[in-house]
Amino acid sequence: MQIIESVAAMQQLSFATRRSGRTIAFVPTMGFLHDGHGSLLREGRRRGDLLVLSIFVNPTQFGVGEDFEAYPRDLARDRAVAEAAGVDVIFAPRAGEMYPAGYQTYVDVERLTLPLCGASRPGHFRGVTTVVSKLFNIVQPDVALFGSKDYQQLAVIRRMVADLNMPIEVVGMPIVREADGLALSSRNAYLSSSQRQAALCLSRSLRAAKELYGAGERNVATLRERVTAIVAAELSATVDYIEFRNGHSLEEVVVADDQTLLALAVKIGTTRLIDNCLLGEG
Ligand SMILES: Nc1ncnc2c1ncn2[C@@H]1O[C@H](COP(=O)(O)OP(=O)(O)OP(=O)(O)O)[C@@H](O)[C@H]1O
Ligand SMILES: CC(C)(CO)[C@@H](O)C(=O)[O-]
Numbered sequence: 006m007q008i009i010e011s012v013a014a015m016q017q018l019s020f021a022t023r024r025s026g027r028t029i030a031f032v033p034t035m036g037f038l039h040d041g042h043g044s045l046l047r048e049g050r051r052r053g054d055l056l057v058l059s060i061f062v063n064p065t066q067f068g069v070g071e072d073f074e075a076y077p078r079d080l081a082r083d084r085a086v087a088e089a090a091g092v093d094v095i096f097a098p099r100a101g102e103m104y105p106a107g108y109q110t111y112v113d114v115e116r117l118t119l120p121l122c123g124a125s126r127p128g129h130f131r132g133v134t135t136v137v138s139k140l141f142n143i144v145q146p147d148v149a150l151f152g153s154k155d156y157q158q159l160a161v162i163r164r165m166v167a168d169l170n171m172p173i174e175v176v177g178m179p180i181v182r183e184a185d186g187l188a189l190s191s192r193n194a195y196l197s198s199s200q201r202q203a204a205l206c207l208s209r210s211l212r213a214a215k216e217l218y219g220a221g222e223r224n225v226a227t228l229r230e231r232v233t234a235i236v237a238a239e240l241s242a243t244v245d246y247i248e249f250r251n252g253h254s255l256e257e258v259v260v261a262d263d264q265t266l267l268a269l270a271v272k273i274g275t276t277r278l279i280d281n282c283l284l285g286e287g
């Protein structure tokens with residue numbers, strides 16, 4: 006496994022790989038790897054000849070007062086996880102090379118970025134689509150893999166790839182959870198053990214909404230009441246949003262169907278966690 010920090014060296018390897026007729030699978034991450042990343046890497050290993058993992062804590066997608074500095078980092082551990090997953094190249098650029106002095110170009114997806122995390126984190130998706138475009142230009146993947154834990158991010162990237170005619174297959178992967186339901190997330194590392202217990206209110210409330218939906222409830226107001234009650238029962242939980250949206254357009258819905266996305270963002274103490282499900286799935 007190679008570790009490449011230079012943009013030029015990564016680009017050279019990508020072009021050489023494609024010229025030789027080999028395919029490239031790409032998993033972009035911010036590091037501090039867990040088995041959610043592991044599932045993307047395993048699928049990437051299956052789909053490409055060269056498997057590239059990027060590790061870059063992207064400053065442009067963090068707002069003022071967010072956790073850019075505190076974001077967990079452990080390159081030594083990530084190396085071991087990547088090696089075990091069969092990664093060929095870790096691309097870990099420095100921020101100064103991705104955003105040198107004079108940098109002023111951004112990619113913006115319009116409507117899909119307005120609600121949900123886009124509303125709570127102004128500028129977040131502009132940072133994501135910008136860095137992902139740059140990474141795509143550097144790594145030149147045939148296929149790129151993203152997790153549906155970040156459901157809106159996946160939808161926004163699919164839109165960007167279609168709108169900008171990027172010749173890349175975007176693959177969305179299911180959410181990997183702990184045995185008790187908690188969605189794996191690098192930010193879970195911020196939680197104390199009591200907060201870790203409280204954080205189960207996210208997955209528990211998704212399950213309850215799915216059960217209610219499965220029993221025939223279609224009224225979003227009723228479904229929302231159930232979810233809100235479960236989250237509100239946790240003293241350390243503060244709701245950022247509880248939203249029922251069309252799983253494709255992300256427009257708000259009042260009558261649920263199988264394609265309705267239930268998306269949550271909840272702060273446990275100061276740690277903001279997200280989770281989601283489609284009401285008709287599973
Ligand atoms: N539990 C999970 N299951 C499947 N994919 C996941 C999971 N968690 C993260 N991913 C995916 O891994 C990729 C990299 O995400 P990232 O490095 O931000 O990890 P993260 O755990 O989501 O971190 P954060 O704490 O910032 O939410 C994204 O495509 C993301 O959707
Ligand atoms: C896609 C991504 C690597 C861009 O920085 C990030 O948003 C993430 O880890 O989901």
Ligand code: BAL
Nearest residue numbers: 035066067129155158
């Ligand atoms: N997992 C998406 C990256 C972020 O929260 O900034």
